[in-house]
Structure formats: structure tokens, C-alpha cells
Amino acid sequence: MNNSRNKDFEFDKETIERNCEDFYSLYNGIRGEVHDMCERKKAHTREVAKNCRMIAEKMGLGEYDCDLAWVIGMLHDFARFGQAVRTHSFVDNERFDHAKLGARLLFTHHLADDIIPGYDRICETDRLVMEKAVYHHSDYSLPEDLSERESLFSRIIRDADKLDIFRVVVINGPERIYGCSLEELLKTDISPEIEKAFYEHRPADYRERVTKADFLMAHIALFFGLEETISRQRAKEQGYLGKMMDIEFAVPSVQKKYLGMKEQILKR
Ligand SMILES: [Fe+2]
Incomplete structure (x- = not known):
């Protein structure tokens, strides 16, 4: 699927990676268990982004769409870091839902603008694709009112995330994951x-x-x-x-x- 609206736009992946690192560095001073939790989320984010690209490529999507999938992977867990600091846990509840808060931070409070160079040149449709994919990535099921494109990228991030959860469980072991x-x-x-x-x-x-x-x-x-x-x-x-x-x-x-x-x- 090609998106002609954005045919001249190219995601600057190196800068996006650097900007994500800058964002993570806000949490560098933290020590102990919360530090380990943040480190695990950084690794998870990179793996999920890779999975997003892999799935998009295997689905035969064009270069721009593969990059878009990768960017969504890089952004999907932004609120996990604040959640680790504030709650010492990754359990979501009504007061702290990391997917909803992440979407708000990125797209209502404009953090995405800081992370993605040329964000204002991305068409409205794809900004919404990113926002909805982040917002719904951990919902039990997707709402029915998504556009075809929103649904496609939401499915990609949700699959990519689940694939990495299997890795995280095995690499970290039951003591860490299940206590x-x-x-x-x-x-x-x-x-x-x-x-x-x-x-x-x-x-x-x-x-x-x-x-x-x-x-x-x-x-x-x-x-x-x-x-x-x-x-x-x-x-x-x-x-x-x-x-x-x-x-x-x-x-x-x-x-x-x-x-x-x-x-x-x-x-x-
Ligand atoms: Fe998540």
C-alpha cells in the first residue's frame, strides 16, 4: 500500500532514534529496580520496532509504510518509563493506562513533534494512524470505527508487541516476570x-x-x-x-x- 499523500516525505530514522535516546536519558539518573524496568522497556521498544518493520515488509508494504510501522514501534511504549517511576509496576489501571497516556503525551502534548523531524509535513491521515495505533496497542480488541489504514498499522504494532512479549518472558525468566x-x-x-x-x-x-x-x-x-x-x-x-x-x-x-x-x- 503506497501513500501518495506523503510520497516526498522520508522518516529520518537516525534522528528519530537519537531523539528517543534523549527522551530515555531523562530517566538515566534512576537506580535499582526501576532502572532495570526502564532498561527492559528500551530493549523491548527497539525489538518491537524491528518486528513492526519485519511484519510490514513481509506484508509487502512500501518503504514509507515500513518506516511508518517502525516509527509506531519506537513510540508505542513512551509512557512506560513514567509508569515505572511513578507506580514501580507495569500494571495498567484506569488512572494509569500507558497506551492512552503515551498517545496523549505524544500527540496532544506534541512530544511526537520533538521526536520526528518534519512531523508537520506528515499528512493528517498518517498522524492519526500513529496516534490511534499507539492509543489502541494494548486494548483487548480493536474498536470497529478505525479506517482501513488505522486498522492495518494497529494490527502491525499489536502483533509486533506480542511477539516481543514472548522474548521478554523467556529472557527475563519467571522470577522477574511473575515474581x-x-x-x-x-x-x-x-x-x-x-x-x-x-x-x-x-x-x-x-x-x-x-x-x-x-x-x-x-x-x-x-x-x-x-x-x-x-x-x-x-x-x-x-x-x-x-x-x-x-x-x-x-x-x-x-x-x-x-x-x-x-x-x-x-x-x-
Ligand atoms: Fe505497551
Whole structure:
């Protein structure tokens, strides 16, 4: 898909990267756990941006659109840093929803203008594409009133984000992500609502997580939320999802339940 409205515009990716680094450097003085949280988000952002470009390229989008996807990836988690400092957590709630706040910071308070050279030359349509993609990137599902282009780029960022969550879970391990050892996690049960999501081939609702196992299973269930075929292929090739699923629950009845759920992933 080519966007003729912006055919003369080229994203200055080097400057955008530098400007993002400048923004992150605001958080450089922080120490301890919050510092580690910010470092993880920086790495996550870069990987998500790469994933966005990879998906856009494999979908056959033009150079400008591939860059646009990459930029959305670079911007999508801007509010995570403030969230880490203020709440010491990445759990969203009504008062602090990182996607909504990020979109506000970038597009209402004009931070995007500072980050992207020539921002005012980007057509209104694509500014809205960026804003809506950031705003909706962590919603359970996308609203129906998006334009085709808004929906396309929202799907790309949402897939790219999920693909990197598999990496983050494996690289950081259960202690960091779930606050307990894998052994402890595998002694817990899987709640019926989480199990149901697997049989309905949809992501689990995070609000329905009760046990430690639910947290891991809800991450695995993100696979069902991958919209593009290329993203599902990539998730399988990456190997992280396979590692997450290479587990055995301590209680035989839970293990049996788990194997049924795993089968649903393998079928997709
Ligand atoms: Fe996010």
C-alpha cells in the first residue's frame, strides 16, 4: 500500500532514534529496580520496532509504510518509563493506562513533534494512524470505527508487541516476570476462565488471572491474538513460545488440562 499523500516525505530514522535516546536519558539518573524496568522497556521498544518493520515488509508494504510501522514501534511504549517511576509496576489501571497516556503525551502534548523531524509535513491521515495505533496497542480488541489504514498499522504494532512479549518472558525468566520460581508456578492451578480462552482461540482477559500459572498461560494465549499469518509463523520460528510451553505441571490433573490447552496452540 503506497501513500501518495506523503510520497516526498522520508522518516529520518537516525534522528528519530537519537531523539528517543534523549527522551530515555531523562530517566538515566534512576537506580535499582526501576532502572532495570526502564532498561527492559528500551530493549523491548527497539525489538518491537524491528518486528513492526519485519511484519510490514513481509506484508509487502512500501518503504514509507515500513518506516511508518517502525516509527509506531519506537513510540508505542513512551509512557512506560513514567509508569515505572511513578507506580514501580507495569500494571495498567484506569488512572494509569500507558497506551492512552503515551498517545496523549505524544500527540496532544506534541512530544511526537520533538521526536520526528518534519512531523508537520506528515499528512493528517498518517498522524492519526500513529496516534490511534499507539492509543489502541494494548486494548483487548480493536474498536470497529478505525479506517482501513488505522486498522492495518494497529494490527502491525499489536502483533509486533506480542511477539516481543514472548522474548521478554523467556529472557527475563519467571522470577522477574511473575515474581516466583518456575517450580512454584508449576504447582499452581489454571483457572477455568483462562482455560476457556484457549478453547475459544482468543487471548485471555488479563483481569481474569488468579494463579501464577494463569499469568504464564495468559502470556501464551497472546498467540491467539496474532492477526497476521506472518506473525504466527514468526512466533513459532522464534522459539520463545516453544520454550514457554515446554513445561510440566506438578499435579497430574493440571498437567492434563494444560496439554489440552497446548494442543489448541499447536493446531493454529
Ligand atoms: Fe505497551
